[in-house]
Amino acid sequence: MNPADEILDVVDEHDRVVGQSPRGEVYARGLRHRCVFIQARDARGRVFVHRRTPTKLVFPSLYDMFVGGVVGAGESYDDAALREAEEELGVTGLPRPSYLFKFLYDDGAGRSWWSAVYEVRCELPVRPQVEEVAWHDFLPESEVEARLGDWEWVPDGRAGYEKLREYRSGR
Template sequence: MDAMSAPGTSQPLNADELLDIVDAQDRVVGQASRGEATARRLRHRCVFVLARDADDRIFVHRRTPEKLVFPSLYDMFVGGVVGAGESYDDAARREAEEELGVHGLSPAPLFRFLYESAEHTWWSAVYEARTPAAVEPQAEEVAWHSFLTEAELADRLDAWPWVPDGLAAWQRLTLWRSAPGRA
């Protein structure tokens, strides 16, 4: 979830790229470079996209060891940071298409939550998208991938090392889906 491109381009952004810094209510209070936001634990915005194939299997991947945040860990979401002035929806589409190597996705927004740990804090928008099974994951982002059923994913939750923010998003998604009126 680290690599990012400028809205409407395929040019990679770097640690100097600007992010919106937000408060506890997700209101923009300033801007900072991505590197500064990470180093100083400045709250910013991220997107998480659960990508499912036509058989309802979930795209699961292991991040590359070169990743700035959570290297070599497994994730059940694709996504990344939201650039300064970029909407959550635009970031979700951009990140999912880049990481999966496909075009024409329409991620559906589900909910938002504030992720906080001792090292990181970001507002997180969770989406779901249908993707073709024939994906071409971005080599800079994805070291390994597969489509897993929910049961296969559940069997691996305690066995594989997962990114903590993705695991938090998965747990919240599970609760959100079980809420009355969501079935």
């Protein structure tokens, strides 16, 4: 199936389902939907970072410090987090990601989605999807921090990363 044809739940400002539409239409019309962001770390605590492929519908060729994606129609955030993490990391048997918090991403230009943030430890060898991931590595948190000003990051992932830092600092 073409990713643009995947059916998504359309939600309101309170994350209540108000309809369903194909992903391509959701993006084209700027309809609010649901996404999951999973911060994957290896056994040494390094963060999985990747650059998206140029064929991605949203934010092509940008860097991201999360794996994840859209939540399908009728799918729970928890199920989407496990599905997306395994798909993007190219693994099976990953522990269920741990839910941390949820926030409403809105760029003010018609891109808005509820974003559930998770974390997971991945001690399996990763084989990311070539359709999704052009480059990847596990980087120490200090290197991720150093690259924030150097690399062009997906804006929703960058917002999620800032929210995660606030969450971890107890703010």
